[in-house]
Amino acid sequence: MATFVHPSRQDITLEGVLAALADPNRLRIIKGLLNEKGGMSCTEAAPCDMAKSTLSNHFRVLREAGLIQTTKKGVEHQNSVREADINARFPGLLKTILKHAQD
Amino acid sequence: MATFVHPSRQDITLEGVLAALADPNRLRIIKGLLNEKGGMSCTEAAPCDMAKSTLSNHFRVLREAGLIQTTKKGVEHQNSVREADINARFPGLLKTILKHAQD
Numbered sequence: 001m002a003t004f005v006h007p008s009r010q011d012i013t014l015e016g017v018l019a020a021l022a023d024p025n026r027l028r029i030i031k032g033l034l035n036e037k038g039g040m041s042c043t044e045a046a047p048c049d050m051a052k053s054t055l056s057n058h059f060r061v062l063r064e065a066g067l068i069q070t071t072k073k074g075v076e077h078q079n080s081v082r083e084a085d086i087n088a089r090f091p092g093l094l095k096t097i098l099k100h101a102q103d
Numbered sequence: 104m105a106t107f108v109h110p111s112r113q114d115i116t117l118e119g120v121l122a123a124l125a126d127p128n129r130l131r132i133i134k135g136l137l138n139e140k141g142g143m144s145c146t147e148a149a150p151c152d153m154a155k156s157t158l159s160n161h162f163r164v165l166r167e168a169g170l171i172q173t174t175k176k177g178v179e180h181q182n183s184v185r186e187a188d189i190n191a192r193f194p195g196l197l198k199t200i201l202k203h204a205q206d
Contacts (some may be wrong), residue, residue, distance in 0.1 A: 016125075016126035022121035024118055096195050097117070
């Protein structure tokens with residue numbers, strides 16, 4: 001069983017966040033998660049035609065950059081954006097980037 | 104003799120800009136160029152202990168992302184940040200990212 005590693009707030013880096021968001025699918029996932037405040041499973045948040053392994057990889061990149069929190073809910077993994085942490089580390093950054101991301 | 108390819112304003116992508124800036128050395132180069140409005144040669148803008156090939160690669164990544172303009176001045180290449188283009192494409196983005204970049 002995989003365990004999930006999340007960086008603590010102070011270990012979130014600007015470079016890591018920018019690299020994680022430098023991908024249209026990952027931007028789309030973050031937008032999807034923010035629209036679903038309760039958290040979403042991987043499959044719910046996913047752009048529809050993506051292989052499960054590709055999707056898992058995107059979630060891993062986002063998680064390791066400190067952008068999302070993954071928790072186990074039964075057999076599914078629920079993901080949510082770590083808005084408070086990101087906004088505390090880099091005020092205004094996430095909002096500005098998402099404003100320019102295409103839907 | 105190398106010729107430099109610069110994307111036109113409308114071809115500058117958010118993902119490309121984020122990927123190019125997802126590196127502390129490239130962030131430092133952009134900050135250095137912005138402090139020297141007249142444009143800087145590669146060596147002037149460079150973090151001091153970097154191999155020339157590494158440095159050239161960083162400038163290439165920044166140029167291909169549309170972040171800098173490179174022009175030949177005699178035997179040197181002068182680089183400047185395409186502030187007007189970036190700000191027109193993604194208002195507020197560069198400023199917000201640079202605000203959070205460490206010196």
